[in-house]
Amino acid sequence: MKIALAQIEVIPGQPDRNTRRILQMVKDAKEQEADIVIFPEMAVPGYFLGDTWEQNAFLKECEECGREIIAASEEIVILFGNVAVDREKKNNDGRVRKYNAFFAAQKGKLIYPDNMPYPFVIKTLMPNYREFDDTRHFFSLQKLARELGTTPAKLISPFSMKIKGQRVRIGALLCEDGWSDNYELTPMSMLKSGGHIDFFVNISSSPYTLGKNERRHKVFSREAAEAGAPLFYVNNTGIQNNGKTVYTFDGSSTVYGAKGDILSCCGEYREELSVIDFEHIESLPPVEVAPQEPTAEICRALLYGIDRFLKSIGLKKVVVGVSGGIDSAVTAALYTKVVGADNVLLINMPSRFNSDTTKNFAKELAENLGCRYMIIPIQDAVDLTINQFETIPVKFLAEGREENFAVSSFAAENIQARDRGARVLAAAAAIFGGGFSCNANKAETTVGYCTLYGDNAGFLAAIADLWKHQVYDIAKYLNTEVFDREVIPQGIIDIVPSAELSAAQNVDEGKGDPLKYPYHDYLFAAFVERWQKATPEDILTWYAAGTLEEELHCAPGTTKKYFADAKEFIADLERWWNQFCGIGVAKRIQSPPVLAVSRRAYGFDHREAQNGAYYTREYKRLKEELLKDL
């Protein structure tokens, strides 16, 4: 018996295209004499569809596509994920009943466990954290059991079919069903308790996150070993999004042996049909899956994500504003790698505050990458704006009175940033026939250290899930591994990071951003990425206990380096906490979609509310205690 893992690229919201791809893969699998072919979870509709799930016509289409796939199972067993609809019943929101379902088709018919009330297997565990929203749309097996007055244990059981004259018992799982550590029930052991199982199949639609594959290998290896049966994990490739956040799907479909070894592993980010001879599966040598270097892993995800996102929205050309700083340089290099130098237009937009140093870096970058290059000075436009506001009167029509405004230097700073983004880059994109990139990193995004409609604008924020130190790592990696030459000038890597929006940010005098990345990168990560998010109370508790650097995973001595005493430390903490909870939220609400790589990306993964900063009573007590000794 031969089992084929069909790791296909699923295009979300395009059931017709996905079905054609599935049918082609079925044909390929038959040609390779496979007896069973396995497709990912939600292979027909895609998984992240927003509220498209509420469209009846779309659901009908998915069902029709499903019937076509079932009809193609004459000479091969097809296992695939699709939405299943019961129009006689309702979800708790009053809409038509929908299940996230696992279909098994043989000879044009559906095969399913005896005690299932439907001819398919229903997802039991529904992820409802991070980017997942299963419970909004799908009725779980647990709810169904309650509705039927029975228990999940009575519904969860293997299904069996005859293949080449032999009866085979298969345990079917959908994605989260295999990640049951925090749930009240464990679908795999429930399946196992129903008697002998020849193998398990977990169909998934599992977005890439740094380090997730290693965790999966640990969990799934253990589960296969505990169950004493092989486990076939099939995941899709491609990208899917929920508006504010874009996810890559790396595939990495894997066969785990009955002893927990990894016996086969599909490639990352590419379609693949991998055929396993089941009779000799236990004699397959274990595959050594070496953990990847994080920077290499992230860079790969970024390049793939950018490529697929551009294709999905039909963009071929990209405009990147290049300041001579690190974020824009990395962004420019990534896009150049994806769409080619000829399709990238780099624009340097100096005001009177920009140094020759960074202007030269920008030009050098353009030379190295071979992109089109423009220098569009913004000083005239900025002066025109300031001049209009200082000379055009503000009228009080009823009183026949008028007065004049004065423009502060802070207002002038932001006029510059918006002039670059909304005036120059947006126009350039339209004229060049493409989109313009948002070059924001995660540290800036956390505290809103950016200008709305200025640098915080663009069709995609490709590096907004990277802390500043990760941006530097990617810069070096692009030079040494991707381009194999210094496309990003070393000077850009070495210079102090600066927005160059005022004389106070003069890079030639070593002045730059108010963010001290070797500390703030890690502080902000604690605010947003810790499973239980850290707040000033936690930070101050750790600071007082002398364990802060250990808790944040930043270099020992970091806080001493930046803060003379507790007063300075606390002032800094409150400054950025206020911004994270205040203006940072306001800006993120309107910021471009983020390409996710971390375990917590902005957008739909980290849910926002514009409620302002809060300091607990315990925080205030700690603060008072720390300050009274000064």
Add this chain to the structure above:
Amino acid sequence: MKIALAQIEVIPGQPDRNTRRILQMVKDAKEQEADIVIFPEMAVPGYFLGDTWEQNAFLKECEECGREIIAASEEIVILFGNVAVDREKKNNDGRVRKYNAFFAAQKGKLIYPDNMPYPFVIKTLMPNYREFDDTRHFFSLQKLARELGTTPAKLISPFSMKIKGQRVRIGALLCEDGWSDNYELTPMSMLKSGGHIDFFVNISSSPYTLGKNERRHKVFSREAAEAGAPLFYVNNTGIQNNGKTVYTFDGSSTVYGAKGDILSCCGEYREELSVIDFEHIESLPPVEVAPQEPTAEICRALLYGIDRFLKSIGLKKVVVGVSGGIDSAVTAALYTKVVGADNVLLINMPSRFNSDTTKNFAKELAENLGCRYMIIPIQDAVDLTINQFETIPVKFLAEGREENFAVSSFAAENIQARDRGARVLAAAAAIFGGGFSCNANKAETTVGYCTLYGDNAGFLAAIADLWKHQVYDIAKYLNTEVFDREVIPQGIIDIVPSAELSAAQNVDEGKGDPLKYPYHDYLFAAFVERWQKATPEDILTWYAAGTLEEELHCAPGTTKKYFADAKEFIADLERWWNQFCGIGVAKRIQSPPVLAVSRRAYGFDHREAQNGAYYTREYKRLKEELLKDL
């Protein structure tokens, strides 16, 4: 026995402030000799907090505040909503266990049903549709029952306490528990089946939606009558948001009698302590709650929402770009009503395409409202931008070659819109010391008929949940009811709506927007507001059957008026469907927060995915059939 409904304004994410408010109300209730005082659901933390629920320190603070409230129950029974935490257990996401809980405190102790494993009542039904996200954060009573190996029916029961020497049995419900129509279980009848109940209490945190109160009166009246016991419904006021969408909470706390009559109803959008004499409750005369006129209801929600949102983000001044069109006029009038004319700056920003007609309307509006007024022409800045792009060379550095761009008229249109938004209005806001408004309506927002960083920018989109015909209704209402004089010039109401971005949109020639609002308002509402969202397949089916206008609730003859034949009808349908699913999504991802009034607002209520348009096979078949006869 006297029962007090404490309809308080809850500030989300500010447990300390809310607790002080609660304790003050407890004092007031005692002064009014109440025996029981009832506060809303989640009265301590607030309800819409995004992922603040993942902060341990915040949870601890809410618990501490809860203890303070419990301690204040020496001489009065306090019923209130708060988050409850069990640190020994976990949610399904691996985070600390959290319940949406109902606390009953008497003489400093918690009173709870005998068979509850915790000293509080746990919310049973978890809304997970529209703007609600309960299942992401809270463990339901149903899950708890499963975990304990029991059933909800065994856990759900009334609690009893002695008040003035008499034993009173109370049925406790949390918000959705009273809206059980689409769930497998009905908490109210489960409570009732546990024996006699003196009264029910439903503590809620229920956002305002047009028409929701009427539905609630129907449902809750029926439930009280069925149970044969009074039902006290207590809701909060204030605003809460989940980033992209801002909700008002109208309070409207209500007492339903044992026969289903409405016996008492608190005001809308104001704090209130309403004391009911329980002994004589059945002799209270039923209150006639007349359904409000929708425009009046919406206008009230807008004015309240704007007021509270400005306060919550600390803004006192607002800049409104006024084109002489209806959307900006309504927006300007709303803000003027809220913050006063002296705090509003209106700016008219003509280019060469703007008519004297609309320029005069803008001035007239400013005169009528008495706001500060500026005219900032944008032609010079637009010309400067176009000139820069047409004269500054695009360099191919490696080849030593250069070329020049030409600027298309479409690119020039959007340069104008962004010049107004990101250059002028954003700068004006910073200089004036306020924010600037986004004047978009729901029809434009649906199909992205707007410019990102241009008119689709600002700190709040106050009328973006209103269809164009609703904007006109509000305009008339503001003149006749709110200001009691013609602040919005009649000419603005009468003139053809137009963006005036090109000669093709000349209002003096009667030319304007490509949107035919008397049809498109209703078509788009079907795309987004129908409980099962309509798609082109549904639209074409209705069109072919001659039932379209009936289904869309638009005027009979509307389609005939705008489309000569099926070909024109279909071209229009596909144009806007493509935009709704394509560029419309891309723009909404980055658009300002929407103030919600409808049953489906953009932002967090309608979940997005940037996946492009899809046409089902059935749609294609219908289309072919309709076109073959032409």
